[in-house]
Amino acid sequence: MTQQTRTGLKELQRLDMRIHSARERIRDFDPQFEEVEEPALILESELETSRNRLKEMKAEERRLERGTEEKRERVKRLDERLGGVRNLREEAAVSAELEMVRRALQNDEQEAMKLIDQVRKGEERVSELEATFMEASELVEPKKKALLADREEAIKDLDLLEKKREAFAAELDPEEMRIYDAIRGKGQRAAVAELTEDGACGNCFGIVPLQHQNEIRHGDTLIRCEACGVILAAADPDENAGEEGGEAAAGDVATAADAGSDADGAAEDASDADDGSASVEDSTAAVGASDDSGDDEEE
Numbered sequence: 056m057t058q059q060t061r062t063g064l065k066e067l068q069r070l071d072m073r074i075h076s077a078r079e080r081i082r083d084f085d086p087q088f089e090e091v092e093e094p095a096l097i098l099e100s101e102l103e104t105s106r107n108r109l110k111e112m113k114a115e116e117r118r119l120e121r122g123t124e125e126k127r128e129r130v131k132r133l134d135e136r137l138g139g140v141r142n143l144r145e146e147a148a149v150s151a152e153l154e155m156v157r158r159a160l161q162n163d164e165q166e167a168m169k170l171i172d173q174v175r176k177g178e179e180r181v182s183e184l185e186a187t188f189m190e191a192s193e194l195v196e197p198k199k200k201a202l203l204a205d206r207e208e209a210i211k212d213l214d215l216l217e218k219k220r221e222a223f224a225a226e227l228d229p230e231e232m233r234i235y236d237a238i239r240g241k242g243q244r245a246a247v248a249e250l251t252e253d254g255a256c257g258n259c260f261g262i263v264p265l266q267h268q269n270e271i272r273h274g275d276t277l278i279r280c281e282a283c284g285v286i287l288a289a290a291d292p293d294e295n296a297g298e299e300g301g302e303a304a305a306g307d308v309a310t311a312a313d314a315g316s317d318a319d320g321a322a323e324d325a326s327d328a329d330d331g332s333a334s335v336e337d338s339t340a341a342v343g344a345s346d347d348s349g350d351d352e353e354e
């Protein structure tokens with residue numbers, strides 16, 4: 056009868072493996088998001104740099120404009136003064152200053168011309184980058200949306216699996232669950248393995264003593280592999296699967312547990328659940344009766 060508990064542990068292990076890969080699947084989305092967003096992010100930062108440079112050049116342009124305006128004004132005033140000079144010495148002084156200001160003005164104008172050209176090129180660069188960035192962003196959005204939807208789906212799957220596991224584990228013998236969890240830990244280690252046809256452990260393939268083989272096949276006590284420590288379970292009984300229905304019943308209990316969140320299959324699952332939970336109750340009662348599993352652990 057306790058075979059069913061071992062079968063339950065096997066089913067639990069299958070669930071745990073599915074939960075593990077569901078978690079991995081969710082984690083795998085992170086690099087995918089980065090990959091999708093990267094090109095647009097690079098363009099965005101380039102655009103930001105180009106915009107800042109353009110802003111600086113425009114500020115410099117305005118500063119230069121103010122400077123030339125001032126110098127033109129000074130040239131005008133000096134020209135006027137030159138018309139009203141009273142002697143040659145004064146004329147020479149005003150002329151010299153005028154010459155100096157004119158030269159500075161010329162320099163400023165040349166610099167302004169260069170700057171105008173640079174600003175034009177900068178503006179071209181910015182609008183080019185804006186267009187490329189827009190294009191890249193438009194590509195990102197649908198890809199991101201698809202990824203988000205996929206991840207949402209994966210999270211729902213995991214949630215469902217975890218609920219299924221919780222409901223399923225509640226039906227198993229607590230002591231066997233404790234041993235199972237202790238062996239499995241947080242990793243991917245196998246906690247349950249089937250006894251092979253030739254009497255070896257299905258995990259490490261070490262030969263299991265004959266006495267233990269019988270006990271495993273009988274299923275009264277929990278036997279662990281002496282070599283690797285996994286809980287050993289008999290292979291699924293194919294010929295009396297219909298009669299005992301160990302695994303099938305266990306599976307149905309799990310399906311019934313998430314029937315509430317799965318409206319489509321609810322009616323179908325509910326009808327299966329009746330015999331499913333009944334057989335699990337049987338099995339847990341039987342496990343309680345044979346509480347000598349502790350002895351076997353020592354061997």
Ligand SMILES: [Zn+2]
Pocket residue numbers: 256257258259260261280281282283284285
């Ligand atoms: Zn082993």
